[in-house]
Amino acid sequence: MPVEGGILRRRLVGEPATLNAVLQSSLPEQQVLQYVSRQLLDFDARLDLVPGLAERWEVSEDGLEYRFFIRPQAVWEDGSAVTSADAVFTIHQITDPKVPSPVFKPLFEDLELVEPLSASSFRARFRDRDALHAYAFALPLLPERRFSGRSFLKARENRAPLSNGPYRLASWKTQESIELERNPRWFGAPGHFERIVFRIVPENAVAYRAVVGGSLDEAWIDQPLKERSAKDPRFGACCRVVEFYNLDYNYIALNNRSPLFSDSRVRRAMTMLLDRPAIVSSLYHGSARIISGPWAPDSPAYDAAVTPLPFDPAAAAELLDRAGWRDTNGNGTRDRDGREFEFDLLSSAGSTIGGQIDEVFAGDLARAGIRARVRPLEWSAFVARVDSGDYQAASLAWAASDPNPDPFPYWHSSQFPPRGVNNVFYSNAVADRLMEEARRELDPAKRREIYHRLHRIFRDDPPVIFVANASQKYAFRRRVRGLVTSPLGLYGFWPGPLSWWGVPDDSVTGGRAQ
Amino acid sequence: MTRYLVRRLLLAIPTLFGIVVLVFLLLHLAPGSPASAAGSPEAGRRVSAAAREEMRKLYGLDRPLPERFVKWIGRVARFDLGESFVDRRPVSERIREALPATLALNGLALFFTLAIAVPVGVAAGGRPEGPFDRASAVVLFALYSMPIFWAALLLQTLLSVKLGWLPLYGVSSDTAPAGLAGLADRLAHLALPVTCLTYASLAFFARLVRAGVVEARSQDFVTAALARGLSRRQALWRHAFRNALLPLVTLLGLLLPGLLSGSVIVERIFAWPGLGRLYFDSILSRDYPVVLGLSLLGGVTTLAATLAADIAAAIVDPRLREPA
Numbered sequence: 001m002p003v004e005g006g007i008l009r010r011r012l013v014g015e016p017a018t019l020n021a022v023l024q025s026s027l028p029e030q031q032v033l034q035y036v037s038r039q040l041l042d043f044d045a046r047l048d049l050v051p052g053l054a055e056r057w058e059v060s061e062d063g064l065e066y067r068f069f070i071r072p073q074a075v076w077e078d079g080s081a082v083t084s085a086d087a088v089f090t091i092h093q094i095t096d097p098k099v100p101s102p103v104f105k106p107l108f109e110d111l112e113l114v115e116p117l118s119a120s121s122f123r124a125r126f127r128d129r130d131a132l133h134a135y136a137f138a139l140p141l142l143p144e145r146r147f148s149g150r151s152f153l154k155a156r157e158n159r160a161p162l163s164n165g166p167y168r169l170a171s172w173k174t175q176e177s178i179e180l181e182r183n184p185r186w187f188g189a190p191g192h193f194e195r196i197v198f199r200i201v202p203e204n205a206v207a208y209r210a211v212v213g214g215s216l217d218e219a220w221i222d223q224p225l226k227e228r229s230a231k232d233p234r235f236g237a238c239c240r241v242v243e244f245y246n247l248d249y250n251y252i253a254l255n256n257r258s259p260l261f262s263d264s265r266v267r268r269a270m271t272m273l274l275d276r277p278a279i280v281s282s283l284y285h286g287s288a289r290i291i292s293g294p295w296a297p298d299s300p301a302y303d304a305a306v307t308p309l310p311f312d313p314a315a316a317a318e319l320l321d322r323a324g325w326r327d328t329n330g331n332g333t334r335d336r337d338g339r340e341f342e343f344d345l346l347s348s349a350g351s352t353i354g355g356q357i358d359e360v361f362a363g364d365l366a367r368a369g370i371r372a373r374v375r376p377l378e379w380s381a382f383v384a385r386v387d388s389g390d391y392q393a394a395s396l397a398w399a400a401s402d403p404n405p406d407p408f409p410y411w412h413s414s415q416f417p418p419r420g421v422n423n424v425f426y427s428n429a430v431a432d433r434l435m436e437e438a439r440r441e442l443d444p445a446k447r448r449e450i451y452h453r454l455h456r457i458f459r460d461d462p463p464v465i466f467v468a469n470a471s472q473k474y475a476f477r478r479r480v481r482g483l484v485t486s487p488l489g490l491y492g493f494w495p496g497p498l499s500w501w502g503v504p505d506d507s508v509t510g511g512r513a514q
Numbered sequence: 515m516t517r518y519l520v521r522r523l524l525l526a527i528p529t530l531f532g533i534v535v536l537v538f539l540l541l542h543l544a545p546g547s548p549a550s551a552a553g554s555p556e557a558g559r560r561v562s563a564a565a566r567e568e569m570r571k572l573y574g575l576d577r578p579l580p581e582r583f584v585k586w587i588g589r590v591a592r593f594d595l596g597e598s599f600v601d602r603r604p605v606s607e608r609i610r611e612a613l614p615a616t617l618a619l620n621g622l623a624l625f626f627t628l629a630i631a632v633p634v635g636v637a638a639g640g641r642p643e644g645p646f647d648r649a650s651a652v653v654l655f656a657l658y659s660m661p662i663f664w665a666a667l668l669l670q671t672l673l674s675v676k677l678g679w680l681p682l683y684g685v686s687s688d689t690a691p692a693g694l695a696g697l698a699d700r701l702a703h704l705a706l707p708v709t710c711l712t713y714a715s716l717a718f719f720a721r722l723v724r725a726g727v728v729e730a731r732s733q734d735f736v737t738a739a740l741a742r743g744l745s746r747r748q749a750l751w752r753h754a755f756r757n758a759l760l761p762l763v764t765l766l767g768l769l770l771p772g773l774l775s776g777s778v779i780v781e782r783i784f785a786w787p788g789l790g791r792l793y794f795d796s797i798l799s800r801d802y803p804v805v806l807g808l809s810l811l812g813g814v815t816t817l818a819a820t821l822a823a824d825i826a827a828a829i830v831d832p833r834l835r836e837p838a
Binding site for chain 1: 545546550565566567568569572597601602603608611612667670671674675682685688782785787792798800
């Protein structure tokens with residue numbers, strides 16, 4: 001039986017800019033909002049949609065219209081009912097061009113209309129058919145009354161949200177901490193902890209020490225800290241490492257418009273020149289899985305039968321020769337039509353492991369007669385270059401852990417920037433057709449089959465170099481129990497951290513707790 | 515003296531304007547924009563270029579640079595620093611929130627630095643190449659060359675995690691008591707970051723004082739003081755040190771703005787809610803109004819402090835009062 005009460009001390013890597021669920025854009029915001037802002041629908045640990053504030057929903061036969069029925073017992077912290085007006089207001093804000101809502105805007109791009117049907121039900125209609133439109137309604141709601149007559153972006157509410165979830169905001173000390181307490185009006189089962197305290201600790205190494213010292217209950221850690229923890233008897237006495245795979249993966253984007261990478265054979269050769277087995281064993285120390293397509297292995301779209309291309313410099317050299325890239329002038333670098341095979345490989349300066357992969361890759365390429373210069377850029381500058389298509393190759397991580405496997409926005413040829421996010425400019429007619437088909441297919445099993453066919457294409461005509469799905473690691477104090485991990489991480493699903501509970505620290509370590 | 519002051523004040527205005535223009539230009543010419551900074555690496559990137567363009571418009575970044583500059587200067591003239599792009603709160607409010615933490619940290623660090631560096635410098639300079647001078651030089655340079663993040667993590671591991679004497683980070687505990695116990699709690703939180711900032715600047719000040727004393731002690735007035743029968747200690751402190759004070763006063767003028775600028779590394783490691791972190795985070799997220807506001811604050815305090823230092827120097831050294 002879970003123990004009730006006590007305080008859970010969690011870590012935020014940075015300060016939330018807002019606690020307005022529509023405006024959220026970062027992980028710390030999501031981590032806090034999960035306790036105070038319930039969603040219409042939720043993903044469970046197995047990536048299935050389950051009822052949240054909405055007790056049920058219906059889809060029209062043409063797959064374009066959705067009707068939602070909000071639970072009659074759903075209330076805000078002040079006792080007033082959660083209504084369809086709140087839902088309509090929230091969706092209107094998301095689609096308002098004057099509101100920056102980076103997380104939700106893409107999901108409602110083809111919304112035709114949204115209107116209330118009764119006080120507790122509403123309908124939303126989309127222009128295009130998309131089997132996974134329902135995913136957009138894993139959506140937190142805002143209380144309309146609180147915003148009426150005020151600037152949405154500057155409302156006081158954004159720093160003092162009205163809760164409709166199991167906890168409510170107790171205090172927020174800028175750049176220091178956010179404290180939550182139980183919401184007495186919450187209609188569901190109460191959370192196990194009395195209070196949740198988030199401390200803002202920017203540095204991983206310090207957060208790790210805080211977990212060992214007892215002032216934090218959990219913290220995300222990187223590979224070096226995990227290795228350190230294995231050798232640290234203090235850590236072993238009070239803490240444990242929780243390790244699992246989520247849906248994140250990394251890849252090296254190749255600009256398909258560049259004369260270097262427009263040929264599919266060259267992109268295949270590039271994949272075979274990256275020594276992925278060595279990267280997994282030496283850089284990730286085994287805690288990563290090589291991938292062969294644009295999903296992590298735990299995604300339902302991933303077909304385990306599609307084995308990754310091998311590391312094979314000889315076969316890659318042959319492909320490059322056939323594509324016309326030969327060293328004709330004897331300077332050690334391949335060339336074609338007077339152009340040398342050399343390019344800048346951009347990377348985000350913040351990513352240590354990304355930088356190491358790039359260096360390994362540049363070395364592998366040099367032996368094959370290709371010159372890659374690794375260029376680390378600061379995040380914002382990096383994104384500006386990649387988004388505008390002003391790059392040859394760039395090392396990226398897919399860290400959205402998005403349960404939606406739809407490849408359409410990222411790899412369909414209609415989604416080139418500035419309209420969409422296919423910023424590698426990948427274009428494959430067969431893949432295009434299959435991606436459209438998958439969107440229309442309402443039967444999950446058949447859709448999955450289409451994804452699996454797509455997966456094979458993405459391996460054989462690769463848009464980018466898919467690298468690996470690395471494990472996520474957290475340091476937890478042993479006193480925290482009831483952890484459930486999922487492909488959506490520790491907290492990207494329901495109930496996530498709400499199922500955690502804690503025993504007093506001294507009953508685990510026998511020592512004094514801070 | 516008044517004419518001197520007025521001239522100095524008038525000179526400060528174009529300098530400040532130059533600083534502001536330069537910061538404005540540097541910031542806006544740097545690659546990236548608030549829109550590209552949105553969606554941090556860990557949150558993933560699903561934002562389309564079109565959506566980013568919409569955001570740029572929202573921030574007024576689609577307007578030409580000169581227009582934006584004039585607008586900003588116009589607001590600043592009315593003492594309005596604008597609103598943060600990140601959380602839409604007034605920039606002045608965000609600065610005011612972070613100011614006390616940084617002032618407390620840097621003020622204490624400066625106090626301890628001087629309290630240690632001056633006696634050490636005078637003692638070392640009193641007998642150059644003597645055993646104390648040599649020993650202190652070794653210790654000071656060893657401290658000076660220790661990277662601050664390394665020393666900070668080491669101190670944290672030892673004093674917080676292993677011994678549990680001091681808090682690991684933050685300005686106060688979750689359950690901070692009121693009154694004297696609360697003050698003690700805050701002082702305990704200050705101990706480690708102040709130590710880190712102090713040790714790092716110790717060498718610089720101590721060597722500076724020492725150099726001044728070494729130079730002064732070889733001068734005739736010190737010899738004369740000794741000849742008049744003053745003890746070594748009296749000659750050193752009353753005569754040699756006072757002259758060594760002069761460069762220190764000028765330097766302090768340059769250091770006072772440092773009280774506000776904060777240390778990014780120390781504030782990040784100790785999760786200190788100060789201006790250094792605010793500045794750093796604002797640059798990363800391209801929060802132009804906050805970066806500009808902080809730069810302006812830095813510029814104004816630097817100018818004010820150099821002015822104050824010049825006046826102080828004029829008081830200490832009569833030769834500077836009347837320009838030839």
